[in-house]
Amino acid sequence: MAEVMYGPMQLLVIVFDDPDFHGQIRRELESVMEKGLIRLIDLVFLWKDVDGNVASLEATQLDEEERMRFGAVVGGIMGFGAGGEAGALEGMEAGALAAARENYGITDEDIMEITEAIPENSAAGLLIIEHLWAKKLKQAIGDAGGVLVTQGMITPELLALVGAELAEAVEAADKKEQEPAAATA
DSSP states (O other): OOOOOOOEEEEEEEEESSSSOSHHHHHHHHHHHTTSSSSEEEEEEEEEEEEOOOEEEEEEOOOOHHHHHHHHHHHHHHHHHHHHHHHHEEEEEEEEHHHTTOOOSOOOHHHHHHHHHHTEEHHHHHHOEGGGGGGGHHHHHTTTOOOOOOOOOOOHHHHHHHHHHHHHHHHHHHHHHHHHHEEEE
């Protein structure tokens, strides 16, 4: 059997104050999935109304065989990290069992925690997506002997925040540099 290669996975947790949904998120998600850029591993949306009543929506692009395989792979990797080869076997079994219960990433406990944490008249979305566009890049890096050490997402908002902090630090350093010159004059 050929080894199945997955693209990088990403967990997104999104909170919506006073949600006003009109299908715009669903349409954009469908668009990037149809283009083959991402695959939806797991999605849970939770809405809490003004009275605290909760409604939810769950979705995935995995069929039953993929859910079992994905659950076994993820469980095996986590088990190996926790307990070596013996842990990998236990993790594979636990992962396949969780997938059989249609729990392939976001657990019932995760859902309960988020449901309790969000205030009335708000919503939350949890998505696990696979970046399909990166599979060939991942393979090329591995073929060249590269190993991913760390990764993270940098948003424009984060860059703006870092830029503002950098500007403040430069300004403070400039002031400090000018102080001794003014004191000796």
